[in-house]
Amino acid sequence: MIKTKIKEYRRERKMSQEELAKLVKVRRETIGHLENGKYNPSLKLALDIAKVFGTTVEDMFEYVDE
Template identity: 50%
Template sequence: MKNKLEEIRKRHSITQEELAKKLDVTRQTIGSLENGRYNPSILLAFKIAKLFKINIEEIFIYEEDSENEKL
């Protein structure tokens, strides 16, 4: 899954540390999200979307792979 978290966070002039505190997660979690090494729980995704007042789909982009297409 890809995301636009870093772009959105920077547009709002918020540091990773500030965002982490607002979401009650670590700065490392924010870094991992932004680098695509970590997919958020649905709860965290909703919290992020609510904080920025946008839809989840505007932040997180789901891309199906060939394995998922078989389901």
């Protein structure tokens, strides 16, 4: 399972799921699924999201062995 800090980064910047989705060219639902752990991002999407927040993929996403 992939854990993510997307929601925390968005809230710090007062950014909606819709705004982030437009920046990385996905649907708002995709951002919601990522935040809820129901979807694992492609490498490109992970890189794009990290770039929006000026951080690394390693900081934004964490693999958790269940």
